[in-house]
């Protein structure tokens with residue numbers, strides 16, 4: 090389906106026209122006969138389930154992959170894009186989900202890297218600096234140019250990536266799930282910048298799972314499913330429900346399912362008076378108390394970086410606090426002999442880490458190896474002390490079936506799965522052991538709307554079966570949709586605790602900034 094909305098931008102040649110694009114990976118048709126038409130000076134959304142082929146299409150446009158067949162035209166001219174340098178030469182810039190910056194260089198040096206305007210470095214430095222200052226002024230993308238990238242917060246790194254692309258002359262900017270790593274405030278700022286860029290004539294291609302963002306920012310949207318384009322429409326004709334249905338091919342139920350107060354059971358985990366200082370002696374958690382009861386989902390709300398990650402680490406045995414105590418499975422743990430991950434698992438505690446790549450999977454492993462990670466000592470996976478690889482493979486195939494991991498291939502490398510499918514595999518591994526306590530960090534980061542619905546239903550089913558579930562999420566919508574009880578964190582402390590019936594977005598927002606205590 091396609092319809093044009095009247096706007097002056099429509100008269101200009103298409104910024105990007107990809108036509109008849111096909112790309113296979115073995116048996117998988119990642120892109121099948123894809124047609125993408127992006128008008129100049131617009132923000133164009135690309136949505137679709139995990140594995141629908143969005144990243145593949147953008148990787149073809151940016152020269153990471155070559156299409157098996159099809160053609161590309163940029164600003165009305167047919168082009169051949171063999172690698173990223175070709176894309177940059179044609180005015181295409183891309184900001185990846187995982188930033189491509191060198192940590193040990195400054196922001197300025199990162200921009201100059203590979204694009205030095207003068208062989209005399211000092212001259213180059215001055216000319217890049219003044220151009221960047223002008224760009225920052227014009228766009229609102231402020232970054233400290235002399236700071237080391239390693240010291241920059243995530244939002245600044247992203248701004249730097251965008252600056253770098255613009256500095257290299259990007260007229261078309263591809264953003265792959267740019268808000269997945271941002272706080273709500275940073276997201277708002279990014280959108281302001283993107284609107285400014287659009288006014289200045291930049292075309293923006295936005296891959297996202299957040300349909301609210303599509304509705305709020307985009308001019309048009311293309312929906313992909315199973316490698317194909319299934320719909321392309323102006324935003325005025327779209328709605329969240331319509332897009333969700335086009336993405337997954339059926340109606341999707343989002344948000345809260347019930348608002349009842351439910352009886353909760355015994356305290357299964359009891360954390361008291363925890364103090365955590367990091368290596369630089371900065372206090373990360375202070376005076377922290379938390380009880381988790383059987384049959385409840387407790388949501389931890391807060392702007393990222395306010396102690397939520399440290400809380401998950403302490404509870405899962407990855408980090409011993411300097412002070413405090415923990416009761417779990419009838420045992421008490423004190424700082425000098427804190428819980429370790431293996432004991433945690435043995436006591437029925439499962440953990441879905443926030444950072445899937447660093448903590449939850451080993452990207453160099455094939456899927457079945459990642460799917461038994463941490464559980465390879467189970468009797469189920471061992472015969473007389475030997476690891477039973479056959480049974481691990483079979484168990485992985487069952488996990489893939491139950492959690493609809495695509496493709497259903499236990500032998501495929503972990504890195505070859507799309508982000509959402511990696512997340513489903515990790516959830517399948519952790520939920521599969523029927524834990525008594527379940528810790529989940531950012532349960533649906535990078536996950537599509539159909540899979541979100543499924544993951545929520547699985548977490549609710551765990552709760553209903555008597556599991557104590559702790560969900561840490563930077564998405565307030567997610568906290569409100571899942572939790573029975575909400576605690577809010579700010580600067581390492583709990584600033585509020587509310588039953589779900591007493592939660593309002595404004596109230597939680599205030600507690601998140603440390604106000605309203």
Ligand SMILES: Nc1ncnc2c1ncn2[C@@H]1O[C@H](COP(=O)(O)OP(=O)(O)OP(=O)(O)O)[C@@H](O)[C@H]1O
Nearest residue numbers: 114119139140141142143144145505506507508509
């Ligand atoms: N290098 C690769 N080797 C094998 N298969 C791949 C490779 N890259 C992608 N695929 C497969 O191609 C399909 C499309 O993947 P792609 O990453 O483009 O989806 P996506 O829509 O971007 O998903 P997500 O929203 O989860 O990021 C998937 O089935 C994926 O497993």
